[in-house]
Amino acid sequence: MPNPRLFSLKSESIPRATIQRLALYVQVLEDLQREGSDVISSESLAKACDVNPSQIRKDLAYFGEFGVRGVGYYIQDLIASLKRCLGIDHTWKTVLVGVGNLGRALLNHKEFKLRGFEIIGAFDCDPFKIGEEVSGLEVMCTKRLMEKSHELGVEIGIITTPPERAQRAANHLVEAGIKGILNFAPARITVPEHVVLEYVDFFHHLYSVAFNITLAQQK
């Protein structure tokens, strides 16, 4: 029988890598669910995620007990539990700053909503872009970020400005009372202690590919 007990943190600090893997588990579990699976063992899930089975059990153990011994994990319940653990059991109100090439692609991406992030505002400083409609949103002037954010109760900001503008965009977001920032611009930025900051840098991954090819060729 499923065992959806309340999630409670057991340990003080959870490895960053664990969080990344939990996100992966959710993704893979949702695929499995779509394929009609019902229950899965840590071993099978491990194979699908390309990690060690003990790793999965240990990752889950940071948050509680979600499985049934001798049986495995009920996929639907595990997804729900993991989402609660990650804080995506509800929808996060999100805004995007910098409606360029990448910003547009993100705004048009329908999956954000499904995954728990609703983009409810798009901001740019280019007067030619302000007023334009992108994916059902009217692009607004960055100056109105504070006013609008408070009005809408925004929690997360996505930065897709050029790198030299990333800090300024971050400052606006912080002023607007945002709680977390995802920065796509390849520039280090600084924010107050209480604001959560994450970077996405495609090039780091590309460099990694290049390095590993070079390595393979050398030996």
Next chain:
Amino acid sequence: MPNPRLFSLKSESIPRATIQRLALYVQVLEDLQREGSDVISSESLAKACDVNPSQIRKDLAYFGEFGVRGVGYYIQDLIASLKRCLGIDHTWKTVLVGVGNLGRALLNHKEFKLRGFEIIGAFDCDPFKIGEEVSGLEVMCTKRLMEKSHELGVEIGIITTPPERAQRAANHLVEAGIKGILNFAPARITVPEHVVLEYVDFFHHLYSVAFNITLAQQK
């Protein structure tokens, strides 16, 4: 005096995290160079990258000695050395499969070339997209991937198809003799041992933001 000796691997296996940081160092060093700096100590660079100074010295030590004691690192030389270490001292011929929202944004992104990756082919399976010109490239049918790749000597493939098509795209790329793949689709794929594979998943980072906000709120 600068000390640009030939790069030679010292240790067998280099931590994955080190590679990610080397990429970060290059990015930050290039910014510093643009701002007119000439020499930098591991301590200052560490501050700019938000890591520990010993960490930097140790990361570099995997590849050789690049600094001058009592002075620091000559930025220009260090950038060149790091690029050689990472295998981006030359341009990698790259193709992109899946010319949708994201694919288009990437094709329009001018920085790829500057950073050592030239996108020389764009492929899609949608007959309405084939023949279209995007950022100076004619979109070609995925079926021609093999033929074209060999002709052009392609080394790296970028996948931006929907997740359910990612495996198929990967198969085509592998057939075409590609050496490495960067997959933006949120789907695990399998490739032969000799092909280097990396994933980029925005949502994992967003989940991480959500988790850390939740964590901060709880305590």
Next chain:
DNA sequence: CGGATTTTGTGAATAATGTAACAAAAGTGG
């Protein structure tokens, strides 16, 4: 030229993370 100063490169110490092993729980079938 030599002592003071700086900062690297590195081995040792510490901390974090990942893996293996196994006892405890749940289910199964005679």
Next chain:
DNA sequence: CCACTTTTGTTACATTATTCACAAAATCCG
């Protein structure tokens, strides 16, 4: 209802990564 199987949760162990601490090199300056 009791062995038997399965698979979790957890402890103990192994590996890997990070930080510390300091000797060795380079420069600077009197």
